[in-house]
Amino acid sequence: xxxxxxxxxxxxxxxxxxxxxxxxxxxxxxxxxxxxxxxxxxxxxxxxxxxxxxxxxxxxxxxxxxxxxxxxxxxxxxxxxxxxxxxxxxxxxxxxxxxxxxxxxxxxxxxxxxxxxxxxxxxxxxxxxxxxxxxxxxxxxxxxxxxxxxxxxxxxxxxxxxxxxxxxxxxxxxxxxxxxxxxxxxxxxxxxxxxxxxxxxxxxxxxxxxxxxxxxxxxxxxxxxxxxxxxxxxxxxxxxxxxxxxxxxxxxxxxxxxxxxxxxxxxxxxxxxxxxxxxxxxxxxxxxxxxxxxxxxxxxxxxx
Amino acid sequence: xxxxxxxxxxxxxxxxxxxxxxxxxxxxxxxxxxxxxxxxxxxxxxxxxxxxxxxxxxxxxxxxxxxxxxxxxxxxxxxxxxxxxxxxxxxxxxxxxxxxxxxxxxxxxxxxxxxxxxxxxxxxxxxxxxxxxxxxxxxxxxxxxxxxxxxxxxxxxxxxxx
Numbered sequence: 118x119x120x121x122x123x124x125x126x127x128x129x130x131x132x133x134x135x136x137x138x139x140x141x142x143x144x145x146x147x148x149x150x151x152x153x154x155x156x157x158x159x160x161x162x163x164x165x166x167x168x169x170x171x172x173x174x175x176x177x178x179x180x181x182x183x184x185x186x187x188x189x190x191x192x193x194x195x196x197x198x199x200x201x202x203x204x205x206x207x208x209x210x211x212x213x214x215x216x217x218x219x220x221x222x223x224x225x226x227x228x229x230x231x232x233x234x235x236x237x238x239x240x241x242x243x244x245x246x247x248x249x250x251x252x253x254x255x256x257x258x259x260x261x262x263x264x265x266x267x268x269x270x271x272x273x274x275x276x277x278x279x280x281x282x283x284x285x286x287x288x289x290x291x292x293x294x295x296x297x298x299x300x301x302x303x304x305x306x307x308x309x310x311x312x313x314x315x316x317x318x319x320x321x322x323x324x325x326x327x328x329x330x331x332x333x334x335x336x337x338x339x340x341x342x343x344x345x346x347x348x349x350x351x352x353x354x355x356x357x358x359x360x361x362x363x364x365x366x367x368x369x370x371x372x373x374x375x376x377x378x379x380x381x382x383x384x385x386x387x388x389x390x391x392x393x394x395x396x397x398x399x400x401x402x403x404x405x406x407x408x409x410x411x412x413x414x415x416x417x418x419x420x421x
Numbered sequence: 422x423x424x425x426x427x428x429x430x431x432x433x434x435x436x437x438x439x440x441x442x443x444x445x446x447x448x449x450x451x452x453x454x455x456x457x458x459x460x461x462x463x464x465x466x467x468x469x470x471x472x473x474x475x476x477x478x479x480x481x482x483x484x485x486x487x488x489x490x491x492x493x494x495x496x497x498x499x500x501x502x503x504x505x506x507x508x509x510x511x512x513x514x515x516x517x518x519x520x521x522x523x524x525x526x527x528x529x530x531x532x533x534x535x536x537x538x539x540x541x542x543x544x545x546x547x548x549x550x551x552x553x554x555x556x557x558x559x560x561x562x563x564x565x566x567x568x569x570x571x572x573x574x575x576x577x578x579x580x581x582x583x
Contacts, residue, residue: 127471134476135498141480142491146541152490159484170436242439247450247546247554248488252441279487287487294544315547376441 157282160253164285167241168255235379236260238268241285250293250315251276252375257284261382265344268380273350273369274298274338275378288378291319291351291368299341300351303334308341311351311366318355321364330354336366346381423469426573427462431478434458439485450550452557453493455482456530457565459501460523465575467505475501489543496533500526516566524559531555 144152160167221227238254256262258281266278268288276296279289289296296313300321307328309321324330334354340347355367434454455478462470479494504526531551538545545551570576 131472131498131502134472135495138476138479138491138495138498140491141483142489142495142537143541145490145492146543156484156490159481163485166436167439170440240441242485243441244439244487246438246486246488247550248486251487253439253485289487315550 153280157257157280157285157287160285160287161257161282164241164253164255164282167253167285168239171239171241171255235269235381236262237377237379238262238286239377240375247315249295250290250313251279252288252290252378254286254288254378254380255284256380257282257286259283262286262380263382266381267338267345267349268378269349270370270375270378272371273352274345275370275372275375277344278380286380288380290372291370292316292372298345298351299339300336301339302328302330302336302354305329306339308339309364311336317372318365318367320362321354321358321366324358324364330357330364332357423462423466423575424471424474426466426575427459427470427474428478430458430462430569430573431455431474435478435482435485438482450554450557452561453527453530453554454561454565455479456497456500456527456558457523457562458569459497460504460526460562461566461569462575463501463504464508464519464523467509470501470505472498472502489538492534492537492543495537496530499533500530503529516563519566520559520563523562527555527558527562530558 141152236256238256238260240252241255242253244251254268262278262281264278264281268275268277274291276288276290276293278286280287290313291298291311292313292315294313294315296311296319298311300309300311301307302309302321307325307330309324309328311319312322313319332354336351336353338345338347338349338351350369352366352368352370355365358364434457438451438454459470459475459478475498476494479497480491483490483493504522507522531554535545535551537543
């Protein structure tokens with residue numbers, strides 16, 4: 118008798134949790150903002166644990182990576198030496214351009230665009246499944262990271278913040294099938310939409326029919342839509358559109374070694390500098406290793 | 422004791438799934454570790470894997486990953502319940518039978534997900550990715566079950582409350 122009652126209670130409970138799961142799924146499907154808040158609150162709650170786990174798991178991944186790349190060590194060293202020499206030259210050029218720009222802006226009383234600073238974040242978890250290409254990072258609203266903020270590594274754009282909690286945020290990668298980025302290609306600034314498709318080389322959609330682009334052309338964000346700022350380096354054209362499929366892009370960012378990334382935040386618009394002065398970076402809330410200017414100024418910082 | 426085992430192994434499975442080991446499109450999605458862990462307990466200690474424990478574990482798994490929240494929890498509840506019923510009515514006589522049952526249910530799990538996606542017009546991942554995950558989940562059950570057996574000393578199904 119008691120067993121029968123217990124079984125009935127269990128069946129009712131099972132029906133209840135099944136119904137609850139389905140309701141939650143429908144809420145997710147309808148993009149309910151409260152569910153997103155619950156998701157980020159959950160991530161915030163376990164973020165400290167995830168940070169502790171991220172260290173050892175990254176170390177394991179790096180160990181495998183190092184073993185694999187050990188054989189290429191000598192050629193990699195040689196390549197890096199050449200790269201350093203090339204970059205030294207660019208630092209000098211950037212320094213000269215920055216000085217020249219500062220003088221010209223001051224002479225023309227240009228009001229500079231809002232200053233961009235970046236906060237460096239550590240990847241503490243990945244999406245862990247076939248449904249999305251995203252990562253969780255250990256910075257959030259308290260660090261000035263808001264929804265929609267672009268994320269990049271040293272080489273190029275990685276994605277954007279698709280959900281931010283107090284101390285964690287989720288970054289949707291460019292390779293995710295739901296990712297769409299308005300881009301401009303080459304010197305002609307041919308417009309297209311970069312669309313992820315779960316591969317290493319996302320596609321270029323909505324290209325003009327007679328658009329003149331060539332393989333290897335540089336691709337940067339066009340700024341259309343207002344989510345991404347103009348001019349963020351994305352990659353290069355890998356293949357042109359053909360009967361086999363749309364044009365594809367070789368992304369500049371290194372997704373395979375994604376341990377740290379930089380997320381953009383916007384500070385107040387600075388005043389126009391005096392003639393001859395450099396436009397220097399305003400100190401951020403956590404000045405130091407976690408923030409830095411972009412563009413040539415960053416190169417100057419790196420060179421100093 | 423079984424409840425505690427389910428909770429601990431479930432949490433370990435969730436954190437192991439989202440650990441940033443392989444990131445990006447070239448990374449392998451891997452098996453559904455939570456399904457493997459809960460499958461082990463459902464096959465051997467059906468009373469230790471009640472829906473009220475599976476629901477929060479499944480939901481936490483869905484919330485921490487960037488997938489469809491609730492869908493995998495639903496599929497997980499159905500599959501684990503089926504496994505508990507089968508294990509209770511005709512206990513597996515050997516590990517091979519237990520493994521085979523789990524492998525079939527790993528495919529059923531993905532089938533339920535696809536059905537939910539079709540009903541709600543949700544874009545689903547490529548079928549090759551789904552097949553890969555189902556295969557990996559089925560294959561990895563054996564080593565996971567052996568490790569859990571060694572650590573928890575749960576060797577065979579105990580009498581249940583059904």
